[in-house]
Amino acid sequence: MLLSPLLIFIVVIAIYPLFFSFYISFFKYRLTDPNQTRTFLGLANYINAFKDPQVTGAIANTLIFVAGTVIVEIALGLGLALLFAAESRRTQMLRSWMLIPMALPPLVVGLVWKSLYNVDFGVIPYYLKQLGLDMGRGPLGELQWAMPAVILIDVWQWTPLIMVIFLAGLKSLPHEPYEAARVDGATRWQSFWYITLPMLKPTFLVALLLRTMQSFKVFDIIYATTGGGPGSATTVLNYHIYTVGMVFFKMGYAAALANILLIIVAALAILYIIVLERQQI
Amino acid sequence: MRNKTTFFSLVLIIALLAMMLAACAPAQPAEPPAEQPPAEPPAQQPTEAPKEEPAAPEKPFAGTELVLASMTDQYVAAFRYLIPKFEEETGIKITLDELGYVDLYQKLTADFVGHTANYDLMTVDIVWSGEYAQNKYTLPLDDFMERDKDELQLDDIMPVAWTLGEWEGQHWAYPLAGYANVLNYRKDVFADAGLEPPKTQEELLEYAKMLTKPEEDFYGIALLGAKGPAVAQDYMVFVQQHGSSILDEQGNVAINTPKNVEVLKFFGELFKYAPPGATDYWWDQRETAFRSGNVAMMEGWSIARAGYENPDISSVVGKVDIALAPVAEGMEPKYGFGGWGIGINADSENAEAAWEFIKWLTSPEVQKDWILNDGAPIRRSTLEDPELNEKFPWFPVLLESFEKGDGDYRPRIPEYSIIQDALGTTVNAYLVGEMTAEEALEQAQAQVEAALK
Numbered sequence: 199m200l201l202s203p204l205l206i207f208i209v210v211i212a213i214y215p216l217f218f219s220f221y222i223s224f225f226k227y228r229l230t231d232p233n234q235t236r237t238f239l240g241l242a243n244y245i246n247a248f249k250d251p252q253v254t255g256a257i258a259n260t261l262i263f264v265a266g267t268v269i270v271e272i273a274l275g276l277g278l279a280l281l282f283a284a285e286s287r288r289t290q291m292l293r294s295w296m297l298i299p300m301a302l303p304p305l306v307v308g309l310v311w312k313s314l315y316n317v318d319f320g321v322i323p324y325y326l327k328q329l330g331l332d333m334g335r336g337p338l339g340e341l342q343w344a345m346p347a348v349i350l351i352d353v354w355q356w357t358p359l360i361m362v363i364f365l366a367g368l369k370s371l372p373h374e375p376y377e378a379a380r381v382d383g384a385t386r387w388q389s390f391w392y393i394t395l396p397m398l399k400p401t402f403l404v405a406l407l408l409r410t411m412q413s414f415k416v417f418d419i420i421y422a423t424t425g426g427g428p429g430s431a432t433t434v435l436n437y438h439i440y441t442v443g444m445v446f447f448k449m450g451y452a453a454a455l456a457n458i459l460l461i462i463v464a465a466l467a468i469l470y471i472i473v474l475e476r477q478q479i
Numbered sequence: 480m481r482n483k484t485t486f487f488s489l490v491l492i493i494a495l496l497a498m499m500l501a502a503c504a505p506a507q508p509a510e511p512p513a514e515q516p517p518a519e520p521p522a523q524q525p526t527e528a529p530k531e532e533p534a535a536p537e538k539p540f541a542g543t544e545l546v547l548a549s550m551t552d553q554y555v556a557a558f559r560y561l562i563p564k565f566e567e568e569t570g571i572k573i574t575l576d577e578l579g580y581v582d583l584y585q586k587l588t589a590d591f592v593g594h595t596a597n598y599d600l601m602t603v604d605i606v607w608s609g610e611y612a613q614n615k616y617t618l619p620l621d622d623f624m625e626r627d628k629d630e631l632q633l634d635d636i637m638p639v640a641w642t643l644g645e646w647e648g649q650h651w652a653y654p655l656a657g658y659a660n661v662l663n664y665r666k667d668v669f670a671d672a673g674l675e676p677p678k679t680q681e682e683l684l685e686y687a688k689m690l691t692k693p694e695e696d697f698y699g700i701a702l703l704g705a706k707g708p709a710v711a712q713d714y715m716v717f718v719q720q721h722g723s724s725i726l727d728e729q730g731n732v733a734i735n736t737p738k739n740v741e742v743l744k745f746f747g748e749l750f751k752y753a754p755p756g757a758t759d760y761w762w763d764q765r766e767t768a769f770r771s772g773n774v775a776m777m778e779g780w781s782i783a784r785a786g787y788e789n790p791d792i793s794s795v796v797g798k799v800d801i802a803l804a805p806v807a808e809g810m811e812p813k814y815g816f817g818g819w820g821i822g823i824n825a826d827s828e829n830a831e832a833a834w835e836f837i838k839w840l841t842s843p844e845v846q847k848d849w850i851l852n853d854g855a856p857i858r859r860s861t862l863e864d865p866e867l868n869e870k871f872p873w874f875p876v877l878l879e880s881f882e883k884g885d886g887d888y889r890p891r892i893p894e895y896s897i898i899q900d901a902l903g904t905t906v907n908a909y910l911v912g913e914m915t916a917e918e919a920l921e922q923a924q925a926q927v928e929a930a931l932k
Contacts (some may be wrong), residue, residue: 318756318773427907429706
């Protein structure tokens, strides 16, 4: 009984839109159509999506973005967590400073980095030039640099989150295996490789899942910095869905694309769980 | 035990995914628009019968509240200045909502589609005319114009200004701010080099090349290269100046023609003499480049001209002049015309009061104040006004641009935004080397055709 307000709330804001989006993804449904007609298309929206070079390109860009951000963030986050794991006044203070990027709205982060990257007055191209590296049109303007440049922004913002997750994981590890290893004469590297890493597996799962799902959804950073450009070098799927849905108001097609995104993420998430669970045995 | 944890994690994931989908799913109108197409076209006619001259009551609309959505172009300053005066004179209260180009288009579309009537008045870009007319988003103003034709002095409005909102014989927005595409150039730089401003596109390219000195961080020309509306619109300017077109003679979309490929290559060539960041320039960055004195030339809308003499925002005060935009050799001169109309939301309940504001704002007397406060002209009488000509000595160039103005070089058809989006991506892709000129236009054409199906 007491739960019912909450249940109604979830039904209204999550369940109903979910099913409605599945429903309209089978229709040609354009919001700006003065007659508001919905034509049933069956699976045509889904089939067209895979024939549409803009969509396949966007999916490829998304996968690059996700792989880039997740790998770098996990590696850096783990490194930082190990660095700051020791309890002292200094690490405690540094740890809290590290959390600042996470607290900023991504749109603000995007705009700040856009200025940093600006080729006419930005700091980054200026110093790179001093170092003899001419970026030409600037990090966000060159085809091969735009994607690494936006990945770097995401890494800057979200590595602290991974650090916190790994710190929590490290704190919860038991001491006994390490003592036993020391007695057996294991080096620090060996105890890290054979004890810490395997015991951190559940933490890896959490970090991977969280970041993969968030990275697939990336929108604000792209919107604020490149708008999917140059050309279509940083057009990720979520940004493309926004263009289809909120610029052209083609809701049926946009819903189909959103569902494709959902299926990709769900498949990846299940794969992670299966792989990591199996190795735990 | 293990099964239990697996099960639990799966449940967790599904819950997270559901939340994620809710975030991704397109926003929906509060209730599904289940209704049939409205039996009567919404507010085709002004709801009230035209009144007789409101001679008796002093302020017939006192107390009415209107909301105006305005693009944040220079003229927004004139709105800020004039609205209090209008409020005092009529007792109508106007709330001004200032929005950027992309936000304005999206917010207005949402307002029209949902019939929420949040905005009574809105600035309407010339290129939205066809789309707004087809969907009947704004009120056709013809009945108002017919009723009040004696006080409107319609003949005084420049003929080309009517393209700001006219579509198939009806007026879906009223002319508000006319812009001419002109060439801004640095008098001092041209004098030092012993050059006259370019008269043809060929000269434009040649001079841009001559005046570029990368080692001094000085470039020949500033252009719009940013993905999206910016690059699409600048490319279309050059298509027009080379005597080509985005539509064929029957009005069908014909982007991929040999002539347009040639123009695109010319456009790409010009970028060699633009600042390196130009492929990322939106209107404001292009302005900044010109105002900070890093470029010799810039084609752009005439409304920005007055700002170059303002030392607060310009470091090229007194060094700038404007000339007619150069056209390709042998072409009969036509100059790009654009700007904004002002429309009344078809769902607005205050159409009469809104019309009152349009009428007041575009009257010859108020137009002078409008211009003096960063507005843009639509009337011949303002363009020929001696006092204004003294203050803005470039008005004769504007007048000539308007007289030979072409308001249709960006096709004002309902499908305009689709064309703009396709070109906005592919032309930018060409400029940064992702595609060849042929591929870029081929893909733009294919995208537009696919979207129109």
